[in-house]
Structures are given as structure tokens and as C-alpha cells.
Amino acid sequence: MPGKHPDHPLADFKVGIDNVIFSVDTEQHRLLVLLVMRHEDPFIGQWSLPGTLVRQGESLETASYRVLSEKIRVNNLYVEQLYSFGGPKRDPREAEHAYNVRYLSVSYFALVRFAEAELIADGVSGIAWYPLNQLPELAFDHEEILTYGTLRLRNKVKYSPVVFDILPEMFTLSDLYQLYITILGDDFSDYSNFRTRLLKLGFLKDTGIKTSRGAGRPASLYRFEADAFEPLKDKPMVFV
């Protein structure tokens, strides 16, 4: 029982939640992450992922939703657990305490629809969507958490239909391709392969409606068919 050895005292922890909330501005083709300004030490005045410390009697998920409900209004917000960062010295508050209290962060992850998400600004709190390629310096180890979250997002869009949660109900294949480029970078696939592969999976339905934008031929509008995807849900597949 190592905990009872005086040579090896157990660490005491506070547990924090940090949320990596992504969105995509489909007009400007930018991948965005939600950041808030810190108003207390440590890292006062720096940007950080929206987080909180877990209260007595509160589950990890509840803490995640609690802090998000203070920052953002959005339909069908569903967070998933990402990773736990809990090494010694990750939080400067650890050193300040006589009790040697460590701070473990359990990170959560979501992708939300940009047009619907409403940020809650109360006059003092800084809150903003930042493009991933124009980030400010982040507090704590939040850059590392965000890097991990970005990897998860890029991986997830390859295997799961999560992008359809943030597209409009009807979209062109070119809209869809552009969204993938915004998330994955522009060398992930050429359009023709992308189109062929996605259509073969069978869950995109041509609505029969055409749209005209700018010059070029009118493009067909598609819809994601959740019913057609349902039987494929547990099959391994690759979208792009």
C-alpha cells in the first residue's frame, strides 16, 4: 500500500475542466476555437480555454456544461471527453500552496455550428472565437491541450459524420469539400476523389434542388440522411 509509506505521500488534487470548443466560419473558411480572457491569477489578462474547477458533488461532465452555459448559447451542445493532463508543475498554483495541491485538467471537446452559437458577453469578460492560425499566447498548458484537441478533431472528421452537425441542412458537395479543407488543410484529397468516395458511402442524398452561386453551373444540393447512415454507424469506414 504505497499510500501509507511516509516516503511516498499521495498527491492531493483539485480537478479542473477545460473545454476545447471548435467551430467553422464557413463564409470565411476559418477553423475557430473559443477562448476566454482570464480575470484572476495566475495568468491574469491572458486568453485561455473556457474552464472551471469541479465542485463538491458535481460530475466532470456537469462542470464542463456549467462553464459552457455561462459562455455560449448553442443548440444540442454535446461534449466528449478528450484527455487528462495531470503531471506535476502544470499549474503555478501548485507551488503556492503549503499543501502541495496539484491541478489535474480533464479536457472536453465539441464542434458547434457557427451561425447558431451565441457568445455570452457580460461587459467584463473577454470571450472570442479565434482562428486556429492566429492564436494569442495561451495560459497554462492550454496550447498543448488545444493541439491535442485539434488532432482529435482532424481524426474524427475522417471517420465520423460530425461535420454534418455544423453544415446547413442542404449543401453542395463543394461546400462539404471546402469545410473539410478548412479543417484538414488543402492537401488532404482532390475534389474528384473526395466526391466519388463520399457519394459511394450512400448517406448523401441529392435533393433535386439546384443552387447558383457566382458564375459556373448550378450545383446540386445534398442532404445528410441520418437513416441511411444508421446501419453504417458501427462499421469501420473512411470518409475522406
Added chain:
Amino acid sequence: MPGKHPDHPLADFKVGIDNVIFSVDTEQHRLLVLLVMRHEDPFIGQWSLPGTLVRQGESLETASYRVLSEKIRVNNLYVEQLYSFGGPKRDPREAEHAYNVRYLSVSYFALVRFAEAELIADGVSGIAWYPLNQLPELAFDHEEILTYGTLRLRNKVKYSPVVFDILPEMFTLSDLYQLYITILGDDFSDYSNFRTRLLKLGFLKDTGIKTSRGAGRPASLYRFEADAFEPLKDKPMVFV
């Protein structure tokens, strides 16, 4: 600053590590998980995942490897973080403390080669590989942790070459198929599709050596070519 509200006191935590260590007995075609007998309260005398509490100054990974090094000797053990379970009331010790200390478990996951893994029995400690379909009752919420770990394992073998870490260096395609059946169940794919798909990926090399077992034609022995897999590593793909 919710932590400073007397109405919402922060929870104090100890952090535990629980390891979900899988192996496959390829002779008897059984998927196994490593369990240890508890010798202290709570759940004294029950089987549990091998775990420990994190010590002062110790990282989460170090704690995971520390407890495993006391239980099992195996080459190239590499654990990956699985999930954190941290809800209130998941550990009966929470109630016993006047300080209302909660126990959060960060679970780690590995798949090890059965023939190489040597369990360390010190005379008092119970330690055993249990087949997944013949589990005893587990302490704490370890059944839930194990269920999560099993899902991760089944998902991982579909997308990553992790099974080649536990096969012998040379194997028949039938050995490989049998290993997938042991992990995924026998309705995941028929042999002919499996064979075609795996060979098309290009990282299995026919060694030119044949093996004879029982009746039937001699079968070709294959080898996993890490060099041929390297350029595919970051590409999304499905193995089975």
C-alpha cells in the same frame, strides 16, 4: 470565481490510475485482461484492474508504469490514456472521509504479447489473466472501465496495426484472421474479404516460407513490414 463561493466549495481529489491490460492467448483463442486481487478495503478479496494512487511529484504515466512494473514483466510495454472516471460516489472511500475527498481514476490501456508477458506473483498477491467472457465480479466501477477499454481495443484494431505487436514475427493469414475473430467476435468479416482487403494495403509481405499444420494445404507465412506501413501511417484507412 465559483471556487470562492462558500455555497459551491471545490471538491478535493485523490487521483488513481487503473490499467486495462489486454492480451490474446492465440493457442486457445481467448481475449484476456489482467486482474489483481485486492488486499485492502474497500472491496477486499475482490478482483480489480491493477491500479494505484498518484504520489506527490509523480506524473500520471509514471504511476501507471510503476504499478505495472510490480505486476508484469513484458517487452516494450507502451500504455496509452483511455478515459477519466471522476463522478461523485464512484469510490466508497469518499464517504468515509470528513474532508469529502473524491477519487478520480485515469485509466490507461495496453495490448501485450501473451507468450512474453510474465506475471509477478509474490506469494500473497493474486494476479491472473481472465478471459473476457468469464470475468469475476470487479471492484469499484472497474467493469465500466473495462467495457470502455474493450470498445477502444475493438476500435483500434480496425484502424491501426496494433495486432502485429502481439503476433509472432511470421504468421499465416489464417492466424491473423483468427486473432481478429478472437478480439472482434466471429461475425466481423468473412475470410475471403478480410484476406483481399489486408493484402491490398500492401504492408504484409509473403516470406516465401510455407508452413504445414494438421491437414490442409501448406500455408504461406507473412510478415508485417513496418517500412511499407510507414508512409500509410497518417492516412485514414480501415483494415477489416
